[in-house]
Amino acid sequence: MDGRDPVTDSGTHLTDVPFEELLATVLCAEGRYAELFREHVTRLGGVMQEGLLRAAMDRARRGVPGEEDEMWQCVAELYRRLVSRLDRRPAPAPLTEPATATAGAAEAAAAQAARQADPAVGTVTGRAVPPGDDGAVAGAPAAGGGPPHRPDVDGWAVPGARPVAPEVREAGEQVRRAIEQVFVEFADEAEVRRWTGGRPVPAGFELVDRWRAFHLSLLRLPPALEAFWTARMRSAAPAYWLEPAENWQRVPAPATVPGRVLVPACGRYPGVLADPRASKAGGVAAPLSGNEPGHDLAAGLAHQMSWLAAADEAAHSARTWQLTPLRDPHEGVGYTELLTERLAKFSQAVAWGETERCVLRAAQLAEGLRMVVHRPLVAPDSWWHRLRDETVRFVREVAAEHAPHVVITEIAGRYAEAMNNGLTDGRDDVRLTSASESDGLVLDCLRPHLRGTELGDKPGRVVYGAAH
Structure with a gap:
């Protein structure tokens, strides 16, 4: 024996590796036990989500003071990060129950589809076609490279232009369906309707209109309830939609x-x-x-x-x-x-x-x-x-x-x-x-x-x- 602990020491000082990096490495691993571990972590995500919702409903219903707001916001952020790591695994599960399977899986599916797409379409790395904006296909910047390649943004609407790969378009539709599912859950939630009066996300409108109505409704909710639904949407929408950019209105x-x-x-x-x-x-x-x-x-x-x-x-x-x-x-x-x-x-x-x-x-x-x-x-x-x-x-x-x-x-x-x-x-x-x-x-x-x-x-x- 060389004196190393076979569980914690395989030649790498894993105690120095950040927690999120360890989690990402395990979740991306191959093999039967890796899949078993992912199933347990997925179940944990569902338990966390259910706990957040119950706490938000209790807080709103009973008027509990807000001294724990920061803690609940931390829990919501922890849940978001956990789910985002789950949805970056190489073989994402199809969207089923929203409590445990999230739309980030569609983002990973988009990356996988893009790698299989025709080279003439261009490289798309890790981004789905945004719902309602099929032409907005953009990839992450390559290491050491310039701005991401954006192949013919509205190309397929122009005669003779190169089409967007069907696999990438389907991944965009998965994201759309995941967001629509959040809208449905939000509109049906009793505590949300209590504070917004009726159905806050009207059906029959364009996606961007319902998106605006959803987020403006969040501004009216108790903090814990707002934190829960913010995390819920973060698990469904592409991450780059949610981060401020130069072209945003200020x-x-x-x-x-x-x-x-x-x-x-x-x-x-x-x-x-x-x-x-x-x-x-x-x-x-x-x-x-x-x-x-x-x-x-x-x-x-x-x-x-x-x-x-x-x-x-x-x-x-x-x-x-x-x-x-x-x-x-x-x-x-x-x-x-x-x-x-x-x-x-x-x-x-x-x-x-x-x-x-x-x-x-x-x-x-x-x-x-x-x-x-x-x-x-x-x-x-x-x-x-x-x-x-x-x-x-x-x-x-x-x-x-x-x-x-x-x-x-x-x-x-x-x-x-x-x-x-x-x-x-x-x-x-x-x-x-x-x-x-x-x-x-x-x-x-x-x-x-x-x-x-x-x-x-x-x-x-x-x-x-x-x-x-």
């Missing part, structure tokens, strides 16, 4: 709010990224001069809310005493005009040094930003809810600089009590589902109540009704 975001992918890419359609580094000058925030208190926050929120109002088919406007879908062109234009007007009035009040009126204009601007709402209202602690909460911080920043003595009250509790205390006068409040005003709760404070020496009492404005 919506300006406040520097104090972490950037995030709003809608990933879908085939040739670029994704949308909320980016704090994007310029906030111009666009809907053009009326701001840049010298106002809370300028970065106000400008970033204005850009984001303006984009979301136009992009989200489920968004409503609370300009009047009732919610009106923003997909109505008249309502969409009206909201943009109102937001622009309030940005200008706030900037003007700051320029003229109007102290308390600056706070009033800031509160009115915050109301304009918070007018983009959903029915049912979004989940507490969802991304959308946290974004809208930033508007209150903006009003307090303005007050701290121009009129610290102004009392700002964010209205909450029972609606009847808010009325009795004069926090709102009820003229423009939005009523949702409630048998009477006395039974209603304040569900959303659109504009806070203000009290100042010059202003006097300025009533706020709310959305009220029955609890979710």
Whole structure:
């Protein structure tokens, strides 16, 4: 014997090899025992997915505090990495039950098919034809080489052009079917429908429209539920769709709010990224001069809310005493005009040094930003809810600089009590589902109540009704 441990030491210091590299090596191995190991790991992936879903449902149903959100996000990421390794094995299993077999297998199938394709078609390494974008065939860069070869992107639509290999096209269809399966599961999930109201991914629309609706719906869910469905889609969609690229649209975001992918890419359609580094000058925030208190926050929120109002088919406007879908062109234009007007009035009040009126204009601007709402209202602690909460911080920043003595009250509790205390006068409040005003709760404070020496009492404005 040479003193080596036959299990852990075969001439290589495996203790120095990263865990993911060890896992990938074993999963790609040949032989009966390697296949047995893969079956067990696949089963583990299914157990992890079921655990994530159950936890997300319990969290959403029981209102459990969010101190474990980071842990659940780590579990979701661990699940995604595990499944991605499983789906890179050389002989992927066909798509069957979505809980254990994922669409990443189709990506591996595309690579295998491309290696068998006619050389005239070009080299395709590891990417399926994107669903809805059959021409977007692109390979990974070769080691030490230049950009990936992209053979005749829309070639087969041109007479005499080279066709795309049937095997690669079929792999793209596998990816499409896997994504469609996620849409079906998402739309049928009771907890998702609780927070989105009905079926959030309507059938009969183009893939890219359903893709956008799916990801915009995620922004409204409790964090654990959002993390689960994000991981679920990551197991189905091509990885390169989900990573920001140069051609993505970048919506300006406040520097104090972490950037995030709003809608990933879908085939040739670029994704949308909320980016704090994007310029906030111009666009809907053009009326701001840049010298106002809370300028970065106000400008970033204005850009984001303006984009979301136009992009989200489920968004409503609370300009009047009732919610009106923003997909109505008249309502969409009206909201943009109102937001622009309030940005200008706030900037003007700051320029003229109007102290308390600056706070009033800031509160009115915050109301304009918070007018983009959903029915049912979004989940507490969802991304959308946290974004809208930033508007209150903006009003307090303005007050701290121009009129610290102004009392700002964010209205909450029972609606009847808010009325009795004069926090709102009820003229423009939005009523949702409630048998009477006395039974209603304040569900959303659109504009806070203000009290100042010059202003006097300025009533706020709310959305009220029955609890979710």
